[in-house]
Amino acid sequence: MDLFSSPPPLAPPTSEGHIRARLRLLRSHRVGIQTYKRLMAEHSGDAQAALAALPQLARSAGVKEYTACPPGLVDRELAAARRVGARMLWQGDPLYPSALLDLPDAPPMLWARGVRDLLDRPAVALVGARNASSLGRRMAASLAKGLGDNGLVVASGLARGIDKIVHETALSTGTIAVVAGGVDVIYPRENAALTGLIAEQGLILSEMPMGVQPQARHFPRRNRIISGLSRAVVVVEAAVRSGSLITARDALDQGREVMAVPGHPFDARAAGCNLLLRDGAALVRGPDDVLEVLASLPQPSIRNVVDRTPAPSPPRLLRESAPDRSNVGDPVRDRILTFLGPSPIAEDQLVRDLALPGQAIAEELLALEMDGAVIRQPGGLLARSA
Secondary structure (H helix, E strand, O other), X not given: OOXXXXXXXXXXXXXXXXXXXXXXXXXXXXXXXXXXXXXXXXXXXXXXXXXXXXXXXXXXXXXXXXXXXXXXXXXXXXXXXXXXXXXXXXXXXXXXXXXXXXXXXXXXXXXXXXXXXXXXXXXXXXXXXXXXXHHHHHHHHHHHHHHHHOOXXXXXXXXXXHHHHHHHHHOOOOXXXXXXXXXXXXXXXXXXXXXXXXXXXXXXXXXXXXXXXXOOOXXXXXXXXXXXXXXXEEEOOOOOOOHHHHHHHHHHHHOOEEEEOOOOOOOHHHHHHHHHHHOOOEEOOOHHHHHHHHHOOOOOOXXXXXXXXXXXXXXXXXXXXXXXOOOOOOHHXXXXXXXXXXXXXXXXXXXXXXXXXXXXXXXXXXXXXXXXXXXXXXXXXXXXXX
């Protein structure tokens, strides 16, 4: 939470001492983005003077025995960044993403690890459910490939499910992962190999200090950066209460376009997308629908959003997503139920998507049919019962 409270981007720091002072100020307790901007403006960009003024300002705000961020903490963060080859992008730096500059809560500094030139290209965010269905995964891959082949960078949050699929698919054409922890932190652990590939071929961004493990409160802050970097946000699968809908709401607030892939009304993972469509989001059936919307947008930089008509009200999030009624405890059973939804898919496609031994899948499918949890339809199609 900020102690105080806001003005224009500063020139980037020009010396090691300036960098350390600014980072100390930014990392000091209760100095949020608006406080940082105000202090730097009031002290003509002199971070040392702002640091010296902090204890008195804290006392005025009722905070006793206030101490600014110790220099040793900043030294450790800089050393950690050097170990993984991360670079600071301060507002005012030519490499700082220009798409973020119009945001009132744009991070004063980002850590960047990877190919920083990707920030010069137009981006589209693809986000969705962590427990994505087989159909959702294939749609995400199709969108990521189609958009990448048309020169767009794909941005997402390096989470399980949809995020992982789109990053993997767009590695060769350009992908940006905005993470909720430090750029040197692997989360979730199953994405360790993918994180390494993105650090080499794509770009990992974060406003968080090096070494910070992501916590629940960090993800909404990350989401505003994902949407802010992008000309549009496409939601592939999302429950009514989900991080993907927070990203969509951020996009609306920022004046970005919001699009959604429709889903079966009985599938809780489609409820958020269907709600967005009801409230005016553009419907997406494939990459061409996204490209058509993008072609209709003003072509100059995203700075134009400040002159556009105010964004519509955020979606009305009225209902909780339906509870997951699957049994738990059997990994194969749980994975089958996760990949299936009310919309039928071919059994051989399910086997390929699961990448599990065919015999194990067949045994569990039979048990699930007997339990009434899975319905077998003509033509070798399978669906999860409503």
